[in-house]
Amino acid sequence: MTFEEFKHMTIISMEEICREIFMENQASIKIKKEAVAVKNLANIFNTALMLSNEKGFQSMSLRDLSRTSGLSMGALYSYFTSKDELLSMLQNQGRRLTRRMLTKQIDVNAEPDEMLRTAIRAHLYLTEVMQKWFYFFYMETKNLDKSQQKKSIESELETEQVFIDILDAGCRKQQFDVENSVLTASVIKSMLQDWYLKRWKYARRQISVDDYAEFLIGFVESALKVD
Amino acid sequence: MTFEEFKHMTIISMEEICREIFMENQASIKIKKEAVAVKNLANIFNTALMLSNEKGFQSMSLRDLSRTSGLSMGALYSYFTSKDELLSMLQNQGRRLTRRMLTKQIDVNAEPDEMLRTAIRAHLYLTEVMQKWFYFFYMETKNLDKSQQKKSIESELETEQVFIDILDAGCRKQQFDVENSVLTASVIKSMLQDWYLKRWKYARRQISVDDYAEFLIGFVESALKVD
C-alpha cells in the first residue's frame, strides 16, 4: 500500500469529522440546522488547529479565532460554551478517530513481519493525513485537566502495546531478534512521531511520507534482524 | 563512562548558569550586587522552567511566577524588562550551554563506532542533567520570534550534522552499513529526544538513563551492522 492508496481509501474529510462532533455535542451546540453547524464547525476547527499549531492553544485568543475564521465572537460561542470546551472537543474527537482508523488497518491474521510493516505504514499515513491534529495532541496535552491527561497517556501506551505485541509474536516465530520489546516499541513510536512533529525538516529535504516509511521499515527490520 | 561519572565531571549547577546569565545581561538587569542577583536569577529560572513545563510559558503568568518564587512583581522586573525577554534569556543561555557541553565530550580522534557510542551517551546524559531546559526548548520554540526560531532550527540541524559525520566516517571505514546517513541521523536524534520528552514513561517503567543508553546503542549498532 502507498500513501496515495491510503488517502483514497480513508478520505477523512473535515466535513465528516465535524458532522460527528456536531452529533455528539448537540447539548453544547446551540445551532440546530445540521448543514449550517457542520460548515461552521469545520471552519472553526480548521482555524483553531492552524492558529494553535502556530503559537499554542492558550496563546490563541478567541478574538484571533473570530478574526481568522470570519465568525463573530457571539457566533463562536454558539458552538461551544467555553474555550476549554473547544479544547476538549478537539482532543476527544481526535482520539476517537485515531483509534478507529488504526484498528481498521491491522490484519490480525498476517505474519508478524508483515504486520510490523503495515503498522508502521498505517501510523505514518494516518499522521500524514491528520498532521495538524496529531501535532496539536502532542503539544497541547499539558493544557488539559488531569482526567483528560490520563486518557492521553493511556492512548499513547495503547499504541505502544500494538507494537509490543507484534514484536513479541515475531520473536516467538523467530522472525525478529528482540531483547527488550517494550523499549523497542517505545523507540519505534518516537521515530513515527518525528514524522508529524518535525514536518518542516522533512519538507525542506523533500522527503515524502513514502520515502520515510520505506526508510523506517528498512531501519527497524535491520535492527531486528535474526543473525 | 556512566551517568554518575558524567554528572561529577560536569557539575552544571544552576548557580553557574545563572552567574553567566547575570554577566551577559547586565544591561537589562537592574541589580548590581552579583551575589544577590545570581541567587534570585537561579530562583526565577528554576521556577519559570518548572511552571512553564507544567502548563506552557504563555500560560504561566508573572503573578504565578511571583507567587511561586516568593519574589514580588516589582522584584521580578528588576531582572528582565519584559516577559518576552525572560523567554529569550532562557533560550539563549540554554543553547550556549548545550553547544559547549557537547563539543567538550567528542573526541575527534576516536574511531567512528566509538564516537557514535560517546555521542549517544553524551546527548542522553546532558539532557538528563538539564531535562527541564531541553523540554522547555522543545515545547516553547513556537513562541519565539522568527530570528530566534531560525537559531533553534540551526541548532537542531547542527546536532544532526554531528551524527551524519560520524555515520559517514564509519561508512567509509566499513564499520557501518548506512544507506542514508541523513535520515539515519534524523531518527537517532528522535530516539535521543524521546528521553527528555517522555520522562514520565521511562520513570514509570523504572528505566534509568544508563539503561536507555545501553539499549539505544545496542539498537542502533544492530541496525547499522555490516553483514
Add this chain to the structure above:
DNA sequence: GTCTATAGTGCGATAGAC
C-alpha cells in the same frame, strides 16, 4: 443564527514608598 456592544476579570508593566 449571527451580529455588536459591553461587563467583568486578570494580565503585563510601572511608579513611588521604604
Add this chain to the structure above:
DNA sequence: GTCTATCGCACTATAGAC
C-alpha cells in the same frame, strides 16, 4: 533592592438587537 498599589489593556464570556 524589594515592596505594594495601580494603570491601561486584552482577554473570556454574555446580553440583547436584528
